[in-house]
Amino acid sequence: MPELPEVETVRRGLEPVLAGRRLRRIETRRSDLRFPLPRRFRERLEGARVGRLDRRAKFLLAELDTGEVFVSHLGMSGRYVVHPAEAPERALGDPYFAAPPDPAHTHVVFETDRGDRIEYNDPRRFGYMDLVAADAIGLHPWFLDLGPEPLGGVFSGEHLSEAFKGKQQSVKSALLDQRVVAGLGNIYVCEALFRARVDPRRPAGRIARPRLDRLAQTVRDVLLEAIEAGGSSLRDYARTDGALGYFQHRFQIYDRESEPCVNCGRKIHRITQAGRSTFCCVHCQR
DNA sequence: CTTGGGTCCTGTGCGC
DNA sequence: TGCGCACAGGACCCAA
Numbered sequence: 001m002p003e004l005p006e007v008e009t010v011r012r013g014l015e016p017v018l019a020g021r022r023l024r025r026i027e028t029r030r031s032d033l034r035f036p037l038p039r040r041f042r043e044r045l046e047g048a049r050v051g052r053l054d055r056r057a058k059f060l061l062a063e064l065d066t067g068e069v070f071v072s073h074l075g076m077s078g079r080y081v082v083h084p085a086e087a088p089e090r091a092l093g094d095p096y097f098a099a100p101p102d103p104a105h106t107h108v109v110f111e112t113d114r115g116d117r118i119e120y121n122d123p124r125r126f127g128y129m130d131l132v133a134a135d136a137i138g139l140h141p142w143f144l145d146l147g148p149e150p151l152g153g154v155f156s157g158e159h160l161s162e163a164f165k166g167k168q169q170s171v172k173s174a175l176l177d178q179r180v181v182a183g184l185g186n187i188y189v190c191e192a193l194f195r196a197r198v199d200p201r202r203p204a205g206r207i208a209r210p211r212l213d214r215l216a217q218t219v220r221d222v223l224l225e226a227i228e229a230g231g232s233s234l235r236d237y238a239r240t241d242g243a244l245g246y247f248q249h250r251f252q253i254y255d256r257e258s259e260p261c262v263n264c265g266r267k268i269h270r271i272t273q274a275g276r277s278t279f280c281c282v283h284c285q286r
Numbered sequence: 287c288t289t290g291g292g293t294c295c296t297g298t299g300c301g302c
Numbered sequence: 303t304g305c306g307c308a309c310a311g312g313a314c315c316c317a318a
Contacts, residue, residue: 006311013318032293034312034314073312073313074312075312075313076312076313078313123295124310125295126295128311168289169288169289178312178313185311186312187311231311232311234311235298275290277310287317289318290318291316291317291318292314293316294314297309297310298308298310299307300306300308301306
């Protein structure tokens with residue numbers, strides 16, 4: 001589900017309730033997420049004080065005063081919901097807010113010393129969590145091969161040029177590869193390729209440098225706009241207070257099969273690449 | 287090494 | 303209304 005903008009929005013939602021707080025109580029209703037929760041998960045978290053909240057690629061990271069870092073990936077349908085101790089009541093059926101998730105899929109509950117509760121809900125259970133020694137996080141298999149942050153200083157047309165060198169793989173698949181650049185998913189790759197007018201089927205290694213510069217800039221632009229919009233709410237995703245993201249209203253290509261291209265008016269195509277849908281305009285994207 | 291396909295899991299929306 | 307199938311924001315694992 002969530003790509004970089006959604007995870008960043010979740011991070012911003014969790015920060016005010018978690019940063020600086022002590023975890024008073026942890027409840028694990030299910031430990032069989034994509035991977036089993038680490039051993040003594042509850043004991044290692046209870047009593048710990050949370051420091052910084054960070055994001056790396058699509059991972060959320062909560063620094064703990066125990067020397068460990070709590071790491072969480074939302075998979076396709078993972079969602080954090082904050083229940084403040086002082087709950088602001090909301091009108092039922094408010095169109096700007098998501099329906100609360102099915103409690104049957106609430107797998108982990110975190111309670112802070114302020115009495116705020118944070119529930120992790122994940123119907124498909126593709127999400128996963130771990131506790132990692134802070135000084136060894138870069139060696140963890142989930143982080144070892146991650147490429148640069150698309151919003152950081154390393155990511156550029158030059159980086160893409162280097163990473164794509166000799167690649168026969170399509171540029172669409174290459175951008176989804178977290179070793180090339182970390183944090184993109186199906187939506188934002190489709191959007192960025194459309195805005196940059198690059199054909200998703202084009203072999204990554206055969207794109208001229210000026211177009212890679214443009215593509216890298218487009219990736220940044222799309223992600224920044226999406227973060228500003230609070231991410232994209234299609235099915236499961238909502239912000240931690242239940243508010244919907246609204247970047248889905250700004251999709252130019254994703255999920256718009258058969259609709260007219262905003263640029264040329266011809267029909268948008270849906271093709272399959274590496275088992276996943278790609279939306280593109282075969283006329284505008286070259 | 288690279289690449290594509292199958293896989294995990296549940297829910298939803300569509301055509302019949 | 304019900305059924306079966308395709309598909310969904312991810313990414314690991316394995317075979318070619």
